[in-house]
Amino acid sequence: MLRLCIAGILFILICGCSNEDEVVKSTNIGSFHHIESFSSDYVESRPVDIWLPHGYEKNTDQHYPVMYLHDGQFMFDQPTSPFNKGVLMKFYKLYAKLRYGTGFFWDIDKIVSQLIENGKIQPVILASVWNLPDTKRRTEYMPQKMITEEIASSFLHKESDIRRDEITSDKYLSFLVKELKPYVDQNYRTKPDQKNTFIMGSSMGGMISAYAISEYPEIFGGAACLSTHWPLGGNSVTSWYENHWPSAGDHKIYFDRGTVGYDSTYEPGQAHMDSIMEKNGFMRDDDWKSLVFEGEDHLASSWRKRLHIPLEFLLNPDN
Template sequence: MKRTGIVFVLALLFSIGITLVKDDPSPTGQGQSGGFFVHYEEFSSDYIEPRPVDVWLPPGYEKNLDKSYPVLYMHDGQLVFKKSTSPYTSFWYKPFDWYIDGVFWETDIIMSRLIQQGQIRPAIIVSIWFKKGNRGIEFMPQKPITDVPHPQWSIDGSQYMASDVISDRYLKFVVEELKPFVDRNYRTSSDRENTFIMGSSMGGLISAYAISEYPDVFGAAACLSTDWTHGDGAEISWYEEHWPEAGVHRLYFDYGTETWDAPFEPYQKKMDSVMRQHGYVHGVDWISRKFEGADHTPKAWRERLHIPLTFILGY
């Protein structure tokens, strides 16, 4: 499969003495607090439309040549990193008001700080951009829609008709195309215990679905402000019979109490019951947290991002 990387090697990289590793793609820029990016403008796929993908390599990656790293896959890649260091530099698509505010997760900044403080293991971040107009149909869990009857899934004109959803294809892209590419081109620890996935809102939905569909691939999933409200939470019922075993996986869920998050609590409590049913122990291999006053924005997720990162990457 053809992969086209847009390469802008900044003079700054050479001035600080970064040594490029043979067979590793070239860096496109350095974050303010360490680490650097590789940006693929058109990552092709047999399953979904091509889209940009960014890879963030943690501080020390270019020097510790014998070291392999865990990998965290994140959705909504346009918002994952700090604006000034992110390869996402133009607002060609603003589907929500919070794009206008220029608020980003700043995952590179938070990761670098936690690594420096010794709270987490250094890890590679792979951020997958969503394609304009496709976010909902790629993130809405597919089998819960086709297997759990609900009027919303079949009403003409409803937000997500069963025939339109392509999240199974999206996950095949991640697991069968993107992950093998990352494992070939970077020094990764590619086993389940070192492969994680994270997202917010519908990105939380697809992260939960990913670990359910591919329990041998993903060892942990972090789902922030998971929007279980679609179909009045009908997809949660599907997880009662389709959830990965406790003891070898870790799950993080949270929600706020304001704006879009306001109705989430009863749905998350229902999902918490599913976790208990499958033997998960809260605080050990599963966390579910409520954040009073938090709303449904990247700013809110950024402010608590250190919590799921520490849970899945902590020593």
Template sequence: MRLGMFGVVLLLLVSAGSAHAQQKPPSATAAQAVTGEGVTGTLLRHAQFPSRHVAARNVDVWLPPGYDEATATRYPVLYMHDGQNVFDPSTSYTHVDWGVDEAMTRLIANGHARAAIVVAVWNTPKRLQEYMPRRAITGDTFVPTPGDPPFPTSDIVADDYLTFLVTELKPFIDAQYRTLTGPADTSVMGSSMGGLISAYAVLEYPDVFGGAGCVSTHWPIAGGIVEGYLAQHLPAPGGNRFYFDYGTEAIDAQYEPYQQRIDGVMRARGYRPGADLLSHRYLGATHNEAAWRARIEVPLMFLLLP
């Protein structure tokens, strides 16, 4: 059966792949090693990590080379959404993963990125509800894509998802692993809707997440309402860094005018291209894990500058 454009867009969106009080998270499962073809280095899985705010889901933790030996060393942390797509092709939505484990291994070895811990948070069937920035929506309903039925705003749980990351998952990771805990050493990254929630994480918690990697960010959702929210809630420059990119094929072909406006707003606010703002256009790139894998080193280098 052929899918129309609405069906393809919805499938990709749903299935793709100040001081804040910290509370003790529910007891998490012990980590189990993940091995297999396509996985490089030490990858640990906390299966069905529990939460008081959102549904339980797997959380994968990749440790940089030498972690076990360098017992006095602490590491920056990169949190990534759509975690099943990050390291392992056998769990990836398209059976092609982002290759973050391989890319990080290369970048660390050649000195192009800091050694870091990467925490990959799996998505759930409520991906759209968890990744759609809630405070950007002003009405009781919104239309994700033209032709969609109205979607109830009350179903959006992005704020709960960020509460999970900030008050449950991050404290657990900081307690369980040797991390550097401040915003300068804590970043968040994702693609499509994952790009939106990454930007939203920094807008809402600029003192927790110092950097956002927003890959093929799905700005057109709900008529571009997140664009206006970002313009109104952008942190003052100097404490946070934003990476944006987009391709020119498939859904990504819609993104350029939105991204150009976002870039203009950020430059006008005082963000400096190449310093705390990086925005790339990838000619011929489409909207899938293979495309993001092909350019993954660029945001990793920007977020994890040596």
């Protein structure tokens, strides 16, 4: 999480922003559309990346499910990435590559393309939403309705610099559901129904993904929550879901965690969430998964390594 914040700060300090949209195409791994500033009535404008699978331009009768992604600047290693602009940022990218193996990026376009080619998943459109830097990211991703003033004063202020009156996750979800999704459905050949609309993120991106499917179960048919940062907010977050969780049979939910770094603190919260899944009638390995990856840290390199698992679970071609 700290690394994401540092990257966001460096991005603001160093990278200039263009007002023009850019399109970067690759015949091997699909088409990449970069929107530099997606305006909103709910949240601050920010870049959004749309990735289309290989064959989208030719298969004009085919429509596709859509997966919405958080922390979007870390999804694709493209020229539009902040880590590919400026000497210092390129050095920072190289340093991360040498230290962490795969660096900052999930390389989700490469992974999805390989899974599609191997028949492991349905062809899918990816809508990748960039985060805002530092505290603003956390205020957009922190689930809002369960944080009462009492909880905020007793726990949240002690563990984080987030203030209750600054949390904007409800507005962020309104942006996704009421502005971005209609734009994607209007401009691309999507399958707009609930069973073909998914959301995924890691860390606090996992928190907001779980919150999204609980708040908009009629919109999202599946959610992948990697290394969900349950400790932030204490038991208030998971306890709230006891009475605010989508129905079993209509949704697919994926959770996981590692055992190193931040992930080493996630077991109690995830265990509570797993019990909620069982009480709500979800069947493990059928419409719900909760996995533990021994020795894996809170890093993009760890998430990239196992990314195929939630993708295959949610986008199974036999569904």
